[in-house]
Amino acid sequence: MKRFALGMLFSLLLVSGAWASGPAPVSVAGIRLGDDFSRYQDMCRMEHAGAMSDAIFLDEALIRTGAIHGVRGGSIIYGNCANPGKIVRIKIKFADMSKRLFKDLLALYTKRFGDPSSYQGDSFRNVIAWEWDISGSEGRHVKIVLMYSTDSSIRPGVSIKMTDQSLLDLEFSCYKKNFRSLYKATENAGKITDLDLFVPR
DSSP: OOHHHHHHHHHHHOSSTTTTTTTOOOTTTTEEHHHSSSTTTEEEEEEEEEEETTTEEEEEEEEESSSSSEEEEEEEEEEESTTTTTTTEEEESSSSSHHHHHHHHHHHHHHHHOOEEOOOOOOOTTTTEEEEEEEEEOOOOEEEEEEOOTTTSSSEEEEEEEEEEHHHHHHHHHHHHHSSSHHHHHHHHTSOOOGGGGGGO
């Protein structure tokens, strides 16, 4: 199983070049950032697809269990404003939830991308998450997070999150420009005047 998982990962990480001067990685698990989502909708649970509650300028579709061999779930996130349908983020959750797989992946990622740019997990190590922040020679800005979690509320097991930050920023800018009044209303709704309301009783 361990040997198979490592072999699968070599095929998942479809990248090229040295990151100091080459293009940024754009593909994982056969899904490519910047592609039109329609190419991959057959692998998703489209009955649950729709705008993300905390980022309505993005749509999210859940990946069906078994749609990708060795993967139990995840999602494909795509824009609905600046570039409708263009994939900006990929999330992958592995069927193998072992820490051994996480360590094997961490070694592979470090060899491929160098040392992580930052640690994104918690101090208690219930969630271990390393991020690589990569700027490619073509101007693309990609972030990759490899995570291992024992917290049942935060994607337990091993997962990957890969984001085209350049495309994501375009979507957010489009949202602010075209829906500014709604955006301002959201900002105003976030101003708390009565802290006592939020003290549990």
